[in-house]
Amino acid sequence: MVAESGAGPAGADAGGQRSIGVTTALLTCAMAFSMLQLFLIGALGPRIVRELGVSPATLGLTTTVGFGAAAVLSPVGGRVVDRIGPRRCLVALLVVSALSLALIGSAPGLGLLMGAVALGGLPQALANPATNKAIMAGVPAARRGAVTGTKQSGVQLGAFAAGLPLAALAQVAGWRGAVWTAAGAALVAAWWAVRVLPVDPPTNPVPAVWVPRGTVAWLASFSVLLGSGIASVNTYLALYGAERLGLGLTAAGALVAVLGTAGIVGRVGWSRVAARPGGSRWLPGGLAAGAVGAAVLLAVSASAGPLVWVAACGVGVFAVSANAVSMVSVMQRAAPGRAGQDSALVSAGFFTGFAVGPPLFGVLADAGHYGPGWLLVAGEFAAAGVVAGLWAARESRSPGRG
Numbered sequence: 001m002v003a004e005s006g007a008g009p010a011g012a013d014a015g016g017q018r019s020i021g022v023t024t025a026l027l028t029c030a031m032a033f034s035m036l037q038l039f040l041i042g043a044l045g046p047r048i049v050r051e052l053g054v055s056p057a058t059l060g061l062t063t064t065v066g067f068g069a070a071a072v073l074s075p076v077g078g079r080v081v082d083r084i085g086p087r088r089c090l091v092a093l094l095v096v097s098a099l100s101l102a103l104i105g106s107a108p109g110l111g112l113l114m115g116a117v118a119l120g121g122l123p124q125a126l127a128n129p130a131t132n133k134a135i136m137a138g139v140p141a142a143r144r145g146a147v148t149g150t151k152q153s154g155v156q157l158g159a160f161a162a163g164l165p166l167a168a169l170a171q172v173a174g175w176r177g178a179v180w181t182a183a184g185a186a187l188v189a190a191w192w193a194v195r196v197l198p199v200d201p202p203t204n205p206v207p208a209v210w211v212p213r214g215t216v217a218w219l220a221s222f223s224v225l226l227g228s229g230i231a232s233v234n235t236y237l238a239l240y241g242a243e244r245l246g247l248g249l250t251a252a253g254a255l256v257a258v259l260g261t262a263g264i265v266g267r268v269g270w271s272r273v274a275a276r277p278g279g280s281r282w283l284p285g286g287l288a289a290g291a292v293g294a295a296v297l298l299a300v301s302a303s304a305g306p307l308v309w310v311a312a313c314g315v316g317v318f319a320v321s322a323n324a325v326s327m328v329s330v331m332q333r334a335a336p337g338r339a340g341q342d343s344a345l346v347s348a349g350f351f352t353g354f355a356v357g358p359p360l361f362g363v364l365a366d367a368g369h370y371g372p373g374w375l376l377v378a379g380e381f382a383a384a385g386v387v388a389g390l391w392a393a394r395e396s397r398s399p400g401r402g
Contacts, residue, residue: 020143020147023138024147026193027131030090031157033094033186034126036097036161037117041062041235042238043166045059045236046238046239046249047174056239056366061358061359062117063117064358067351068351069120069121070122070124071348071355073122073125074348075344077125077126078129081126081129085133091193092126093126094123094186094193095187097183098190101183101186104117105177128347129343129344130340132339133339136339144328145272148328149268149270149271149272149328150268156316159256160261161260163259167250167254171250215330216345216346218390219326222391223326224349225380226323227357228357229353229378230353232361233377235361238252238253238255238256239365255309259316259320262312263315266321267320270322271321274328281395281396284322284326287319289318291319299370302370327343330343331343364376
């Protein structure tokens, strides 16, 4: 995806840098829109619960439906990306994201809300395979770590947008108006993708692999546990702030924005570290350990309210960032022609965690037991750290495997 230039070496280099910059910005937007529905449901959760008359556990079930669909569709999505190319898939991702958001904003009750969230599983399934494939095709190896971290931060950019500007817009236009605004922005991004992305090159399809093996299996297992904890925080953090800590609706939504901002910084920074030789081996375990501490702080914040802001930052810097490091690891180890499929299998694990985590937490939230819920999240992060440590030890013994 690096554009050619006839202006000589200096001009070609400058043109290539601009092309990489534009591509990175677009991939970041695609990642943001692919999961924006999750953050909007979390940030606007108190309003949705009140207007639609659903329980906190049911709110968590919407996340289960969306990410369950994403988990099921991810292996197919990776195969599709490897076959037809990232440009077509990125445009489709943005158009379907717009449709899903528009339907969420139109939902009169739980049925259509669930259907719209399930539809949003398709963009999630395409996001990592398509963006990773685009990076592998058009970004020099020395730049891939930085570009991957930046585009992965797009997910947290979506969290920031949901928690601050869109939550603030909901104060004026209602939560439906805020969601419809996001849908319109996704259509604009789709038009931008059509204008700036080059035509997909011919592909040489490789045999499909539906069951993760080697390094992909380890990273997928890590991602299941990591995703369970992150999804619980994403879905219930604002509701916890409003119901248990007595925060106003805007301040509760700002918690999600703080998490998102910290995640942006963490994903960009830690992905650069992971891109260094050997950097991606031990980093996931260390980030999981930091995430355990952040989850414990969430539990403590029930009696020390201001700690919730520190905890939100910690989840972003450590837990959320670990997913970006996983993507760097996949790209470093992907076989030729397999970047889409391998990314999709790891993403399927992450989405499975997103589907499983919130309902488990929701049972505790319905009973008012947020403290034990945050300790459950800490246990999920701790288990992810154990898996990461075992994988790192295996890699150290046999660095050429996987």
